[in-house]
Amino acid sequence: MISVLPVMGLPEVRPGDEIADLILECAQVEDGDVVVVTQKIVSKAEGRLERVVDDDDRLRLIERESVRILRRRDELLITETAHGFVCANAGVDVSNVDEGMAALLPVDADRSARHIRDAIQARTGRRVAVVVSDTFGRTWRRGLVDVALGCAGIAAVVDLRGSTDTRGRTLQATEVAVVDEVAAAAELVMGKDSSCPVAIVRGLEQRWLREGSVGDEIVRPHGEDLFR
Amino acid sequence: MISVLPVMGLPEVRPGDEIADLILECAQVEDGDVVVVTQKIVSKAEGRLERVVDDDDRLRLIERESVRILRRRDELLITETAHGFVCANAGVDVSNVDEGMAALLPVDADRSARHIRDAIQARTGRRVAVVVSDTFGRTWRRGLVDVALGCAGIAAVVDLRGSTDTRGRTLQATEVAVVDEVAAAAELVMGKDSSCPVAIVRGLEQRWLREGSVGDEIVRPHGEDLFR
Numbered sequence: 531m532i533s534v535l536p537v538m539g540l541p542e543v544r545p546g547d548e549i550a551d552l553i554l555e556c557a558q559v560e561d562g563d564v565v566v567v568t569q570k571i572v573s574k575a576e577g578r579l580e581r582v583v584d585d586d587d588r589l590r591l592i593e594r595e596s597v598r599i600l601r602r603r604d605e606l607l608i609t610e611t612a613h614g615f616v617c618a619n620a621g622v623d624v625s626n627v628d629e630g631m632a633a634l635l636p637v638d639a640d641r642s643a644r645h646i647r648d649a650i651q652a653r654t655g656r657r658v659a660v661v662v663s664d665t666f667g668r669t670w671r672r673g674l675v676d677v678a679l680g681c682a683g684i685a686a687v688v689d690l691r692g693s694t695d696t697r698g699r700t701l702q703a704t705e706v707a708v709v710d711e712v713a714a715a716a717e718l719v720m721g722k723d724s725s726c727p728v729a730i731v732r733g734l735e736q737r738w739l740r741e742g743s744v745g746d747e748i749v750r751p752h753g754e755d756l757f758r
Numbered sequence: 759m760i761s762v763l764p765v766m767g768l769p770e771v772r773p774g775d776e777i778a779d780l781i782l783e784c785a786q787v788e789d790g791d792v793v794v795v796t797q798k799i800v801s802k803a804e805g806r807l808e809r810v811v812d813d814d815d816r817l818r819l820i821e822r823e824s825v826r827i828l829r830r831r832d833e834l835l836i837t838e839t840a841h842g843f844v845c846a847n848a849g850v851d852v853s854n855v856d857e858g859m860a861a862l863l864p865v866d867a868d869r870s871a872r873h874i875r876d877a878i879q880a881r882t883g884r885r886v887a888v889v890v891s892d893t894f895g896r897t898w899r900r901g902l903v904d905v906a907l908g909c910a911g912i913a914a915v916v917d918l919r920g921s922t923d924t925r926g927r928t929l930q931a932t933e934v935a936v937v938d939e940v941a942a943a944a945e946l947v948m949g950k951d952s953s954c955p956v957a958i959v960r961g962l963e964q965r966w967l968r969e970g971s972v973g974d975e976i977v978r979p980h981g982e983d984l985f986r
Contacts, residue, residue: 531761531763531764531947532761532943532947533761534759534762535759536759601984601985608984614898616897668896668897669844669896669897669984669985670842670843670977670983670985671938671976671977671978672933672976672978672982673915673933673935673936674932674933674935675939675942677899686901690949704853704902706901706903706945707900707903708901710899710903710942711943714903714939714943715760715762715943717934717939718943718962719760731946734946735949747900747901748899749900755897755898757829757897758898
């Protein structure tokens with residue numbers, strides 16, 4: 531059984547805040563927990579905020595944060611970021627930030643996750659994993675889902691290739707993006723309209739809790755990509 | 759808090775089986791539960807199985823199940839099915855089925871979900887929701903995740919447009935595909951190599967538990983789609 535627990539009561543996060551401290555004032559963690567933290571508060575703590583005066587300003591910021599624009603329709607740009615993420619508006623987001631400001635994606639969300647993980651471990655002695663999540667759209671399917679931008683202490687992708695199915699035959703193509711599924715599960719207790727930017731996912735398979743990286747394991751290299 | 763409970767001990771599913779009966783022999787359901795059932799056992803119960811003698815046979819089946827082929831690389835075809843799903847090999851799958859056989863996607867997975875939901879309710883008096891899940895790849899991100907093919911008794915997409923963020927401003931573009939997140943959460947307790955084709959997600963927001971449809975709410979119409 532897996533439990534997904536919302537962490538309630540976090541204060542407004544400001545540049546320079548130590549997210550691990552804020553979480554530990556509101557929740558207790560156990561060995562093997564996966565702490566899911568939304569990108570928005572990670573970006574705030576890391577000071578990834580920029581002033582945007584108007585739509586032109588916002589567009590310039592999106593272009594600066596993008597290495598390529600894949601599609602454009604009205605206000606919506608689908609762009610590729612320097613990290614290799616393909617998402618709306620390069621992740622530049624004006625919701626839940628001060629008026630006239632925009633939050634950018636963390637420079638390296640795997641590193642952000644490692645930092646929070648290490649800080650939690652230093653303060654509690656608990657071995658936890660951390661996932662930094664964000665809300666992305668998808669091709670061909672309406673609606674947004676949360677996915678992982680970065681992770682620490684958990685495999686991003688679990689390779690079940692070579693495992694056998696219930697008939698004893700070797701399974702093909704069963705590399706499961708467990709960190710994306712963890713981010714999605716966490717979102718179910720967060721909700722976009724509540725003030726719950728952190729959740730704890732408890733009870734995952736312990737063999738998944740090895741060092742992992744969204745950048746290395748999930749971001750699809752260009753040569754492998756059929757849709758770029 | 760949300761709990762994700764694996765349903766263990768289901769027998770091998772055969773054409774004509776009533777999945778609700780098989781589930782209720784192995785698990786107790788409560789009002790408000792979401793029962794997630796993998797496509798594979800739905801397809802088996804509905805007799806969506808075809809003989810495949812060789813790779814040519816398999817390819818003919820994939821082409822028959824597709825309305826359009828979007829990309830092709832070696833053995834992998836990314837196709838659009840009659841339902842409007844874009845996925846690998848039109849969902850034609852030879853894992854966990856008898857040698858020489860392939861499982862096809864259900865004809866109408868929303869209807870499959872309604873049938874299982876109604877059967878559970880008739881037998882127990884419990885008001886549950888049902889999600890039929892399958893494992894899809896994604897553009898730009900490695901690794902597979904489970905998504906919803908059909909649903910009953912739960913909104914596929916929860917529209918938070920018009921809600922206000924923590925600053926009191928109206929949020930934009932916050933239509934969350936909660937059934938896809940539920941399918942992803944369920945997959946975390948299933949695992950591709952175990953014999954656990956059903957999970958129960960307990961504790962979701964009750965206001966999401968209205969009638970919903972993956973076909974109507976999630977499948978993106980061509981005119982709206984930037985990548986087809």
